[in-house]
Amino acid sequence: MAKPNSKAPTKSVDIFCTNCQQQLFRYKKGGKGALIKCFKERISKDFTVIEGVCPECKTVFARDTLVRGTPALKVIGGKVRVK
Template identity: 60%
Template sequence: MAKPNKKGPVRTVNVYCARCKTQLFKYRKGGKGALVKCFIERIVEDMTNAPCVCPGCEQQFARQTMIRGAPAYKMIGGKVHMK
């Protein structure tokens, strides 16, 4: 299968924890839909200490997986929001 573009989209969104409102990372997102998955190569700035765990409230917000041959975070519904 085809891999996602490394450069990817230009639009950057901030991803926050839904419970404690801590910023998790800045992400180059394509399209205008909900945030379902985040390709790791598109993350611009990562504020987490451990992968997929919020540094503020220690809640798991995603699961690591492989999507189209590239490592990604699959978001758990309702755990994150973006601006």
């Protein structure tokens, strides 16, 4: 399978926890679809202490995985909000 585009998109979005509204990270998102996975190399600013867990309410919002051979976080549906 093909690797993700090496040139990061210019559009940055803020990712928030839906439970407590805590900001989780800033992400360089490509396209206009829903947020399903976050490639780790595209996370520009990370506010989490433990990967995939909200620092405020301790809700697990993503799982660590490999997508097309690249480390990524697979987002659990309904756990995060994109702004």
